[in-house]
Amino acid sequence: MTSQLIKRATMVALLLISLGAVNAVHAQANMSAKDQEIVARxxxxxKNHDGKLTLVEAKAGMPRVAEHFSYIDSEGRGYVTLDQILALANR
Structure with missing residues (x-):
């Protein structure tokens, strides 16, 4: 009985993970070429893969973001996110 519950729970978890991966791929496929380029850049x-760009990272890899860093980082947190950059790019 217990091993059957563990198998079911494992299958459900794998299904949910698979659905999440499919949704992520589908979302990226629906992005414009410009947005896909922004995501890649x-x-x-x-560099530290934390989902945030500091001014130093922006200067090295996204100079146009660095030029407008203080505008994008309107709350003065010291970093910008991909969502902030995409929102600005799609205005």
Whole structure:
């Protein structure tokens, strides 16, 4: 009985993980070419892979973001996110 519950729970977990991966791929496939380029450049510039660009990272990998860093980082947190950059790019 217990091993059957563990198998079911494992199958459900794998199904949910698979659905999440499919949704991520689908979302990226629906992005414009410009947005896909921004995502790729952001990932390359985000050297520590924390999902945030500091001014130093932006200067090295996304100079146009660096030029407008204080505008994008309107809350003065010291970093910008991919969502902030995409929002600005798609205005």
């Amino acid at each position: 952001f990932k390359a510039a985000d």
